[in-house]
Amino acid sequence: MTLRDLYEQNPWIPEFERARREKLIQLSKERTIYSIDELDGTWKNLVRTARVAQSRAYPPFSDYFVGAAVLGSDEELYWGCNREHALFTLTVHAEGAAISHMVSGKDVESLVEKMIQENEMEFTNLEPRDLPKVRRLAVVVPKKKDPSIPVLPCGLCRADISELMESPDIRILSTFPKGDLAMMVSLDELYPHRFDSTFLETFSKEEN
Numbered sequence: 264m265t266l267r268d269l270y271e272q273n274p275w276i277p278e279f280e281r282a283r284r285e286k287l288i289q290l291s292k293e294r295t296i297y298s299i300d301e302l303d304g305t306w307k308n309l310v311r312t313a314r315v316a317q318s319r320a321y322p323p324f325s326d327y328f329v330g331a332a333v334l335g336s337d338e339e340l341y342w343g344c345n346r347e348h349a350l351f352t353l354t355v356h357a358e359g360a361a362i363s364h365m366v367s368g369k370d371v372e373s374l375v376e377k378m379i380q381e382n383e384m385e386f387t388n389l390e391p392r393d394l395p396k397v398r399r400l401a402v403v404v405p406k407k408k409d410p411s412i413p414v415l416p417c418g419l420c421r422a423d424i425s426e427l428m429e430s431p432d433i434r435i436l437s438t439f440p441k442g443d444l445a446m447m448v449s450l451d452e453l454y455p456h457r458f459d460s461t462f463l464e465t466f467s468k469e470e471n
C-alpha cells in the first residue's frame with residue numbers, strides 16, 4: 264500500500280477532490296481556452312521560457328516538473344523551476360523561483376565584474392532598490408492522463424506573486440496538462456482577499 268492509497272481511503276477526500284475537479288472543469292468551460300499558437304508573441308515567449316525552465320526542474324520525489332516565466336515591468340524575462348528536498352517543507356515552487364530571479368536581477372555578473380575592476384570586496388549599497396514588478400506570469404506543468412483540468416498556481420504562489428505584482432489584474436497563464444492549451448486568469452480572481460502590508464499596521468501603545 265502506498266501513502267497515496269491511504270490518502271484516498273480517507274472518507275472525505277475523494278468527494279472533496281471530485282467537487283473541486285468539477286469546479287475547475289466548470290471554470291475552464293466558462294473561460295476562453297487558448298491554443299498556445301494563437302497567443303501573442305510575448306506570451307509565446309513566456310511559455311517557451313517556462314518550458315525550458317521546466318526541463319531544469321528537480322522533483323525527484325513527485326516527478327512533477329514545473330516551469331514558470333515572468334515578464335517584469337522592466338520588460339525582461341525571468342524564469343524558475345521547482346526544486347524538491349527530502350525535507351518536503353523546503354520545496355521551492357517554480358513561480359517563487361522565477362520571482363526570486365526577477366528580484367536578484369540579470370545584472371549580477373556585470374556588478375561582480377565592476378567590483379573586480381574596482382578591486383573591491385565589499386558592496387555597501389544596501390539601499391532599497393526600485394524593483395521590477397510581475398507584469399505577466401506563465402506556468403507549465405507536466406502532461407497528464409487527464410488533460411481536461413487546468414492547473415493553477417497553489418495558494419503559497421498566489422500570495423508570493425501578490426507581493427510583487429504590478430497590479431491585481433495582472434494575467435497569469437496556466438497551461439493544461441495536455442500542454443498545448445492555456446487559460447488566463449487574473450491574480451485578483453485567484454487571490455481576492457490577499458494578505459498584504461496593510462495587515463501589518465499596528466498602533467503604538469499610547470494609541471491603544
Ligand SMILES: [Zn+2]
Nearest residue numbers: 356417419420
Ligand atoms: Zn506553488
